[in-house]
Amino acid sequence: MPAAAVGAAARRMREAGRMALLFGRGVLEHPKAAELVQAIENLAWALESMVAGEIVNQITVPEETAIWARVALDRMLEIK
Numbered sequence: 634m635p636a637a638a639v640g641a642a643a644r645r646m647r648e649a650g651r652m653a654l655l656f657g658r659g660v661l662e663h664p665k666a667a668e669l670v671q672a673i674e675n676l677a678w679a680l681e682s683m684v685a686g687e688i689v690n691q692i693t694v695p696e697e698t699a700i701w702a703r704v705a706l707d708r709m710l711e712i713k
Contacts, residue, residue: 663669682689694702 679689
């Protein structure tokens with residue numbers, strides 16, 4: 634789909650009060666699109682905060698849970 638057509642489709646959806654997400658050359662329309670956009674924005678904020686050295690939304694768990702969570706993460710990262 635040409636970029637102009639994607640832009641026109643997104644504009645029509647916006648005017649109709651609907652949410653459009655643009656991924657590459659396609660348009661994704663979904664009832665939960667607004668929630669997805671919010672989640673992506675929250676993720677971007679959290680990652681930008683981490684890069685800036687700020688801790689946000691810190692989660693603490695018991696030590697044993699942390700140990701096994703680290704083992705699980707290490708195993709997942711080893712998978713090729």
